[in-house]
Amino acid sequence: MTGASDSPSEDSEITTKTHIPFSEFLESVHPSAEKAVSGVWRGASFGNIYKIELIRPDLRLYCQRCDGPRAFRCPDKGTRELKDPGTTTLTFVTYLCGNCHQQTKTFALSITPYAQTNGFGSVYKYGETPTFGVPVPNKVLRLFGDDRANFIKGRQCENQGLGVGAFAYYRRVVENHKNEIIDEVIRVCETVKGSEELMAELRTAKEEISFAKAMEQIKTGLPQGLLINGHNPLLALHNALSVGLHNETDEECLEAAQDIRLVLTDLIERMSLLRREDSDLQNAVHRLLAKKGSA
Numbered sequence: 142m143t144g145a146s147d148s149p150s151e152d153s154e155i156t157t158k159t160h161i162p163f164s165e166f167l168e169s170v171h172p173s174a175e176k177a178v179s180g181v182w183r184g185a186s187f188g189n190i191y192k193i194e195l196i197r198p199d200l201r202l203y204c205q206r207c208d209g210p211r212a213f214r215c216p217d218k219g220t221r222e223l224k225d226p227g228t229t230t231l232t233f234v235t236y237l238c239g240n241c242h243q244q245t246k247t248f249a250l251s252i253t254p255y256a257q258t259n260g261f262g263s264v265y266k267y268g269e270t271p272t273f274g275v276p277v278p279n280k281v282l283r284l285f286g287d288d289r290a291n292f293i294k295g296r297q298c299e300n301q302g303l304g305v306g307a308f309a310y311y312r313r314v315v316e317n318h319k320n321e322i323i324d325e326v327i328r329v330c331e332t333v334k335g336s337e338e339l340m341a342e343l344r345t346a347k348e349e350i351s352f353a354k355a356m357e358q359i360k361t362g363l364p365q366g367l368l369i370n371g372h373n374p375l376l377a378l379h380n381a382l383s384v385g386l387h388n389e390t391d392e393e394c395l396e397a398a399q400d401i402r403l404v405l406t407d408l409i410e411r412m413s414l415l416r417r418e419d420s421d422l423q424n425a426v427h428r429l430l431a432k433k434g435s436a
Contacts, residue, residue, distance in 0.1 A: 304395025
């Protein structure tokens with residue numbers, strides 16, 4: 142761990158602007174990271190003895206059983222004492238999903254309260270189980286076939302803050318499955334009666350070797366249902382994948398990797414939804430026509 146665990150000097154300014162809330166640390170900071178936090182402890186009097194105790198705030202976490210974000214609360218209502226300010230306490234904290242009351246989340250933490258600064262301290266996250274981050278949807282992994290393991294490795298690197306590794310894995314998967322992604326877009330265009338010009342450009346794009354070159358062949362706009370806030374997700378992927386590993390910092394690569402995963406996941410889910418909605422609509426029409434014919 143770094144020197145962030147040391148108590149600050151009397152001259153240093155300790156504010157909520159320089160420290161993140163403890164709840165945000167638990168929800169959003171990947172393992173093997175140390176942060177200066179607020180709201181991690183409070184003083185408590187036990188008779189004539191003054192002690193400090195750990196604050197366990199409610200969290201918003203992903204529940205695998207509920208398959209979505211849910212409110213998590215610490216079921217242990219007892220006092221969890223911490224060591225004196227300036228001294229490190231190693232502890233496990235377990236939370237329970239407030240919806241299904243079955244999914245748990247356990248954090249392994251190292252907590253060092255600051256002296257004379259109520260609530261502030263340094264926290265190091267050793268790990269958590271289930272693992273940090275939202276799982277990759279199965280519909281995304283199915284598209285990548287044998288490369289699904291590489292996509293999962295990219296997600297694991299992203300969860301650990303390893304930007305270069307995450308970016309490299311994601312880029313490899315997208316490049317290897319350029320044609321599968323384009324084929325899915327073509328199927329959606331056929332389903333929603335997209336323009337012939339766009340579908341011709343998509344077929345031409347499949348002949349290119351690289352994803353970047355392929356995207357340059359697509360000039361016609363995608364169907365409205367595939368746009369993300371009015372923007373073309375294929376163009377967004379092209380821009381993210383254009384990042385040069387040798388020219389960017391690990392933090393910049395991590396940001397690009399996150400963008401690739403988020404945009405790609407959203408695009409695949411939108412394509413799946415459009416095709417399913419059209420299928421449901423066609424089935425509804427067939428049922429109504431069948432009823433009319435039997436009347």
